[in-house]
Amino acid sequence: MRHCYPNIAELLAFASAARHLNFSRAARELGLTPSAVSRQIGALEALVGTTLFVREGRHLALTEAGRRYHDRVAAPLREIGNASLELMTSRGESDLLTIASVPTFTTKWLIPRLPDFLASTPGVTLSFSRHLSHGDAFPFTLDAAVRYGDGTWEGVVSEYLDGRRFVPVCAPSFLARHPLPGVADIAFAPRLVHNQAEDVWGTWAACYDAAPHAQRPGPRFEQYAVLLQAAEAGMGVGLVPAFLAREAVEAGRLVVPVDAGVDVPRHGHYLCYPRERLQQRAALRQFREWMLRQASQG
Numbered sequence: 001m002r003h004c005y006p007n008i009a010e011l012l013a014f015a016s017a018a019r020h021l022n023f024s025r026a027a028r029e030l031g032l033t034p035s036a037v038s039r040q041i042g043a044l045e046a047l048v049g050t051t052l053f054v055r056e057g058r059h060l061a062l063t064e065a066g067r068r069y070h071d072r073v074a075a076p077l078r079e080i081g082n083a084s085l086e087l088m089t090s091r092g093e094s095d096l097l098t099i100a101s102v103p104t105f106t107t108k109w110l111i112p113r114l115p116d117f118l119a120s121t122p123g124v125t126l127s128f129s130r131h132l133s134h135g136d137a138f139p140f141t142l143d144a145a146v147r148y149g150d151g152t153w154e155g156v157v158s159e160y161l162d163g164r165r166f167v168p169v170c171a172p173s174f175l176a177r178h179p180l181p182g183v184a185d186i187a188f189a190p191r192l193v194h195n196q197a198e199d200v201w202g203t204w205a206a207c208y209d210a211a212p213h214a215q216r217p218g219p220r221f222e223q224y225a226v227l228l229q230a231a232e233a234g235m236g237v238g239l240v241p242a243f244l245a246r247e248a249v250e251a252g253r254l255v256v257p258v259d260a261g262v263d264v265p266r267h268g269h270y271l272c273y274p275r276e277r278l279q280q281r282a283a284l285r286q287f288r289e290w291m292l293r294q295a296s297q298g
Contacts, residue, residue: 006044008080013040014052015077018070019137021060028130029139081140097283100129101146104225105269108244109162110146117290124283134196143284144273148196156272159288161295163241163268166200167261169254174234180257183208190218190236192227197267200239204262228254241269243298 016026016037023034023041030037045052052066062070101110106128118124132138132145138156151158168186170178180186187210191201204210218236221227224244231238232253238245242261248254271291278284 004047006047010040010044010047011073011077013037014044015070015074016137016139017041017053017060018062018066018074021062023060025133025136028133029136029141078140095123095283096125096127097143097281097287098127098129098141099144099146099287100131100142102131102148102269103223104228104244105146105148105163106131107225108247109269113294116294117287120290121283121286124286138272138274143277143281144271144287146269147272148267148269150266151268151270153272155274157275157278158270158272159292161269161271161291162243164263164265165242165261166204166239166264166267167242167245167256168204168237168239168258169228169231169245169249169256170237171232171234172252172255174231174236175255175257177234180237183210183258183260186210186237186258186260192218192230192236192238193220194224194227194240195220195222197239197264200262200264200267203264204239204260207262208260241267 012030013026013032013036016029017023020026020029023037026032027034027037032040041052048069050065051063052069054061054063114126118126129142132147134149138145138153145156146161147153147158148163151160170180170189178185178189180189187205187208193201219230221230224240227238228240228245228248230236231240232248237257239262245254245256249256271288273284273288278288
């Protein structure tokens with residue numbers, strides 16, 4: 001009987017879409033368009049002669065056949081990737097590390113320190129990929145990623161770097177218009193909110209016995225880089241990880257109106273990587289050790 005061998009592009013599209021249950025997220029992970037992912041899966045369905053996905057309203061779901069197929073092919077795809085990586089390592093071609101990092105951390109923390117890492121590891125080249133969004137699965141093409149959240153992501157080891165200490169900041173011009181002599185005054189100021197850290201203001205209010213819902217609503221942001229720019233523009237008070245605001249505070253573009261910081265354990269920036277990848281790649285071990293050493297130094 002003729003063997004049935006889908007091509008690897010079809011299998012990767014299927015596996016990614018099955019993890020995300022979303023063609024757009026699978027497309028971002030694979031560097032394709034959603035229509036290209038859809039075409040790859042359509043070709044695979046035509047080859048195997050059955051439907052693998054079904055749309056339920058606005059949601060995508062695996063059929064029973066699709067679920068069984070994913071259970072069978074996901075692990076072999078990982079093994080192919082690992083075997084290829086091991087072969088590259090044995091040939092001395094393992095000096096390219098592919099990293100993803102959230103933008104604000106990259107510009108404020110990582111880039112200023114990178115010359116030290118590159119000088120200490122001359123054989124390693126870094127390639128930066130698109131950062132992972134909050135709900136994205138860890139793609140097989142990455143060696144490591146810096147992510148913002150609570151440190152719990154499926155399939156990877158997550159090690160805390162920085163970002164649990166939050167401080168209120170605002171522009172000098174805002175402070176001139178809205179004097180903030182105490183915590184109670186900050187509680188009533190327009191607030192700037194990060195979409196993944198909505199609860200931080202409540203934690204701060206509880207820590208200082210301030211009115212938790214007194215703040216006037218302000219703009220919301222997906223990235224701290226944009227939130228910090230809004231604070232510098234005088235749009236309100238931001239409650240941000242202290243290390244991200246440090247450079248702007250030292251330069252005088254932002255001020256800390258009141259010494260009222262708060263530690264928020266379930267937030268932070270984490271270095272994430274697959275455990276087996278760390279075992280396979282000496283360059284990744286060097287990068288991890290360097291990152292953790294830099295984090296310990298503050």
